[in-house]
Amino acid sequence: MGNESLSKLLDEWEGRARKVNGRKEEQxxxxxxxxxxxxxxxxxxxxxxxxxxxxxxxxxxxxxxxxMPYIQGSKVIRIEDGEEIYEDAGPMPRYLAEQKKVLQAS
Structure with a gap:
């Protein structure tokens, strides 16, 4: 077994550990x-x-x-390379806000 094989094995174990440790049981x-x-x-x-x-x-x-679609809002939130970037008026901002509420409540 060479160094590359051991590295792959360690990466696989790390990946499994992250998956298992990051899981939460749900019904x-x-x-x-x-x-x-x-x-x-x-x-x-x-x-x-x-x-x-x-x-x-x-x-x-x-x-x-x-x-989730990006829907251009009416408010400019920043300028990048001279181009106006508009707020996202689609579902993503609401979805992220709901995630934040759930996370804070737990």
Whole structure:
């Protein structure tokens, strides 16, 4: 096993530790058909169902956030390279504000 293999292994362990340590247990209801799909994926990839669910939710939320549209507001918030940058009047600022409220409440 060379240095590169050990580095890869350490990176993998660090990634797993970050995922597990950053997780919070939640209870949720899902459709029976989705439960079957999750169990099949878990079995196929030799993962726990919890790992599959956590990863899917994480990726879905990241994709959802990336798809939130920017809607140009009327207020200029800064100037970059001589160009006016307008506030975002779309859903993202409200979403971030709600996240902040939840974080402060916990």
């Amino acid at each position: 949720l209801s899902i459709y029976k058909s989705d439960s079957i799909k999750l169990a099949a994926l878990a079995s196929m990839y030799k993962l726990s169902k919890d790992d599959v669910v956590a990863t899917l939710i994480h990726e879905a939320l990241n994709e959802l956030e990336a798809k």
